[in-house]
Amino acid sequence: xxxxxxxxxxxxxxxxxxxxxxxxxxxxxxxxxxxxxxxxxxxxxxxxxxxxxxxxxxxxxxxxxxxxxxxxxxxxxxxxxxxxxxxxxxxxxxxxxxxxxxxxxxxxxxxxxxxxxxxxxxxxxxxxxxxxxxxxxxxxxxxxxxxxxxxxxxxxxxxxxxxxxxxxxxxxxxxxxxxxxxxxxxxxxxxxxxxxxxxxxxxxxxxxxxxxxxxxxxxxxxxxxxxxxxxxxxxxxxxxxxxxxxxxxxxxxxxxxxxxxxxxxxxxxxxxxxxxxxxxxxxxxxxxxxxxxxxxxxxxxxxxxxxxxxxxxxxxxxxxxxxxxxxxxxxxxxxxxxxxxxxxxxxxxxxxxxxxxxxxxxxxxxxxxxxxxxxxxxxxxxxxxxxxxxxxxxxxxxxxxxxxxxxxxxxxxxxxxxxxxxxxxxxxxxxxxxxxxxxxxxxxxxxxxxxxxxxxxxxxxxxxxxxxxxxxxxxxxxxxxxxxxxxxxxxxxxxxxxxxxxxx
RNA sequence: GCUCGUGUGGUGUAGUUCGGUCCAUCAUGUCGCCCUCUCGAGGCGACGACCCGGGUUCAAAUCCCGGCACGAGCACCA
Numbered sequence: 244x245x246x247x248x249x250x251x252x253x254x255x256x257x258x259x260x261x262x263x264x265x266x267x268x269x270x271x272x273x274x275x276x277x278x279x280x281x282x283x284x285x286x287x288x289x290x291x292x293x294x295x296x297x298x299x300x301x302x303x304x305x306x307x308x309x310x311x312x313x314x315x316x317x318x319x320x321x322x323x324x325x326x327x328x329x330x331x332x333x334x335x336x337x338x339x340x341x342x343x344x345x346x347x348x349x350x351x352x353x354x355x356x357x358x359x360x361x362x363x364x365x366x367x368x369x370x371x372x373x374x375x376x377x378x379x380x381x382x383x384x385x386x387x388x389x390x391x392x393x394x395x396x397x398x399x400x401x402x403x404x405x406x407x408x409x410x411x412x413x414x415x416x417x418x419x420x421x422x423x424x425x426x427x428x429x430x431x432x433x434x435x436x437x438x439x440x441x442x443x444x445x446x447x448x449x450x451x452x453x454x455x456x457x458x459x460x461x462x463x464x465x466x467x468x469x470x471x472x473x474x475x476x477x478x479x480x481x482x483x484x485x486x487x488x489x490x491x492x493x494x495x496x497x498x499x500x501x502x503x504x505x506x507x508x509x510x511x512x513x514x515x516x517x518x519x520x521x522x523x524x525x526x527x528x529x530x531x532x533x534x535x536x537x538x539x540x541x542x543x544x545x546x547x548x549x550x551x552x553x554x555x556x557x558x559x560x561x562x563x564x565x566x567x568x569x570x571x572x573x574x575x576x577x578x579x580x581x582x583x584x585x586x587x588x589x590x591x592x593x594x595x596x597x598x599x600x601x602x603x604x605x606x607x608x609x610x611x612x613x614x615x616x617x618x619x620x621x622x623x624x625x626x627x628x629x630x631x632x633x634x635x636x637x638x639x640x641x642x643x644x645x646x647x648x649x650x651x652x653x654x655x656x657x658x659x660x661x662x663x664x665x666x667x668x669x670x671x672x673x674x675x676x677x678x679x680x681x682x683x684x685x686x687x688x689x690x691x692x693x694x695x696x697x698x699x700x701x702x703x704x705x706x707x708x709x710x711x712x713x714x715x716x717x718x719x720x721x722x723x724x725x726x727x728x729x730x731x732x733x734x735x736x737x738x739x740x741x742x743x744x745x746x747x
Numbered sequence: 748g749c750u751c752g753u754g755u756g757g758u759g760u761a762g763u764u765c766g767g768u769c770c771a772u773c774a775u776g777u778c779g780c781c782c783u784c785u786c787g788a789g790g791c792g793a794c795g796a797c798c799c800g801g802g803u804u805c806a807a808a809u810c811c812c813g814g815c816a817c818g819a820g821c822a823c824c825a
Contacts (some may be wrong), residue, residue: 266761266773288825326824382823390749390821423823434750436821444823463825484819486751510753511818523824564760564774570753571818578759578775588788595785624789656784674784681784724785747787 270303270566273311273478275505281313282476285341285349286467288522289319289333293340295543295558295579296512296520302562303480303509305345316474317341317349320467321356322460324448327523329356331451340545344555351474355466356453362461363413365469366424366443370405374427374498375442377408382420389438392430398439412445415458419445426465428494440464440491468492476504483508483569511571514579516700517543540698540743552720552730552745557583580746584728587720589627593620594715595656595683596693596723596742598708600642603668605661615673618686620657632713640687641668642709647682654681656724683724685711692739695729710740720745 273281283304287297308315317338321329334354342348355362369375378385378397388395400408412422424443432438442465449455461469467488471479481488489506496503514520520543528534538546548558561582565572607614618634637658647653654660660676661668693710696703715721719731728745735741 268761268773286825290825320825323824326822378823385823386821420823432750434821436750441823446823460823462823467825482819483752485825487820488825490751508752515758566760568753568760570759572759575758575776581775584788591788593785593788620784624785654784658784660784680786681782683785722785722788725787726785727787 270306270310270563273307273505274507276311276313276478279312281308281311281478282316282474283308283313283478283480284316284318284471284474284476286318286320287337288323288327289321289329289337290323290327291330291522291526291544292333292336292537293344293545294520294522294525295514295517295545295548298344298545298558299509299512299562299565300480301341301344302559303567305347306559306563307478307480308350313477314350315345316351316353316476318352318470318474319354319356320463321354321450321452322462322466324446324450324460328448329451330526334452336546340549343549344545344558346555346559353470353474354452355461355470356450358470359453359457359460361473362443362466362469363457363459366459366461366465367406367409369426369442369495369498370409370424371402372498373402375405375424376400376427377405377412377422378425378439378441379408379422385439389430390435392438394430395439398427409459412459413457415447417445419447421445424459426491426495426498428491434487434490436487437490437494442495464488464491465495468495471504472496472499472501478505478507480507480509480567483510507567508569509567510569512565513571513573514543514576515573516576540696540703541700550730551743552587552728553579553583554586557586560586577746583746587728588722589623589625591720591722591728592622592628592714593624593724594632594713594721595685595711596695596708596726596729597642597644597683597685597690598695598706598726599645600685600690600709601645601648601666602687603641603643603648603663603666605637605639605641606667606669608669611670611672613673614670618658632711634686634689634713637686638688642685642687642690643668643682644684644708647680647684650680650682652677652679654679655684656681658684685709689713693742694739695723695726695742695744696732697744707739710742712740715740 285300285304304315319334376398378395380395385395408422411417423441425439426442428437428439430438441462443459443461445458446460447458493503525542529536534542537544538550540547540551561579616636618637619631622628622630622632648663652662659673660671689712690709691712693708695706715731717731717734722728727747729742730745732743733741
């Protein structure tokens with residue numbers, strides 16, 4: 244060891260003074276970027292509102308824009324009218340959800356369906372220049388040829404015929420599946436997915452936003468490539484399942500004589516409790532009545548988790564900590580919940596919620612010396628929220644959880660040490676006399692019936708009890724002492740207060 | 748099958764570019780303790796990892812070669 248040390252002193256003295264390593268925080272440097280001249284984009288399909296999975300894109304892109312002095316283009320990739328047709332209400336909802344997640348409006352908002360003339364123009368230019376052609380092969384036939392690195396017969400058609408066919412496609416003269424516009428690539432590319440890839444196809448299904456105006460629609464790889472160029476996108480951050488998109492688009496950029504943006508990737512994320520994030524899948528299950536709507540608490544959508552009470556800061560910190568690795572990962576929901584706990588805890592008031600409440604009679608023995616019946620408990624134990632919950636003077640009836648009564652010697656939080664026997668709690672002292680367990684409880688006067696709804700995979704579990712009826716407001720998030728975080732969902736004039744479970 | 752990508756504790760993540768106190772960072776988790784009054788909060792502590800096999804080197808998580816495992820793409824979806 245000493246020999247090594249000596250050697251190091253001679254050859255590499257700095258190595259001896261290395262500091263204990265620290266964890267790098269925040270996103271890594273954006274390659275090839277100039278501060279203030281960075282443009283990123285977030286391009287969801289508006290076939291439904293945003294899911295938790297989408298929020299990664301919002302967070303990463305908006306954060307990169309923030310630290311690089313750049314901007315984010317929110318682009319609706321709505322060029323599929325058939326397989327994943329757009330949902331008209333999703334556009335504005337996504338804009339709003341983007342703002343909620345990132346804390347800032349998108350700098351630019353565009354819809355691909357509004358910009359069709361531009362894409363068609365570029366398609367025509369591509370054909371005219373000879374690096375695009377109209378292919379009338381069936382998908383199966385083309386695949387067969389492509390797999391053998393063989394040209395399809397349409398490839399040799401001259402430009403005028405290609406243009407003529409393109410016109411015919413646009414005017415509706417060719418049925419769906421009857422033709423496609425392809426980008427010429429080298430056919431001996433090792434990756435078969437890249438060979439003469441399709442850029443535009445025919446769709447006769449009307450588009451929910453622009454109707455039947457267009458019969459030819461660009462595919463993602465073409466539309467996205469053109470639009471990124473037009474918007475001056477400098478950096479693309481996308482899932483690594485889209486690596487082939489990068490390669491296809493790079494070929495197209497080459498044809499046009501453009502330089503492709505820097506591209507970064509993230510791996511696939513699965514939430515253990517939910518699996519993947521399929522918008523179309525959720526859309527189907529909602530319409531089947533399996534879920535009450537996009538904001539059903541069992542769904543991994545932004546609207547659902549937001550309604551449940553997750554903070555956008557927690558979502559941001561969560562994704563930022565995962566960073567930009569290309570690993571495919573599975574995350575337990577618990578880790579987002581832990582993040583949320585730490586972000587909301589300091590500004591979340593405490594309340595007592597007694598489950599399975601049993602009535603207990605308070606008895607104050609004559610032998611007790613100083614006794615105070617008044618109870619007031621801090622709204623937050625650390626004082627981050629000033630003020631007390633003033634319960635007033637405790638009369639004789641209180642509620643205690645069934646399980647706590649069995650403990651016998653217990654402390655009623657914020658009030659007194661008691662001994663509970665046969666439904667009677669004999670007060671020992673207001674002050675703590677020993678290290679007995681502390682239980683939450685409620686005087687009858689300030690308690691009100693309440694039901695806590697806990698979403699489960701197979702339905703909603705309902706836990707009933709009594710809630711501390713002190714300054715409760717519909718919509719507020721509280722931490723139920725010894726239970727967990729919950730949202731006050733509904734305070735009806737009659738009947739129990741409804742609460743929805745957030746997490747522990 | 749072809750193509751591409753990824754392998755650091757239970758789960759994530761830092762460190763890998765340019766080999767060196769790296770007996771490896773941080774968070775979460777699990778377990779334990781504490782709490783000036785929540786045993787699902789908070790505080791403190793413990794546990795726990797470089798995919799495998801070779802090679803280069805005084806020195807390998809880091810470089811080279813070969814395996815293996817996992818994931819994704821191969822749609823006229825995005």
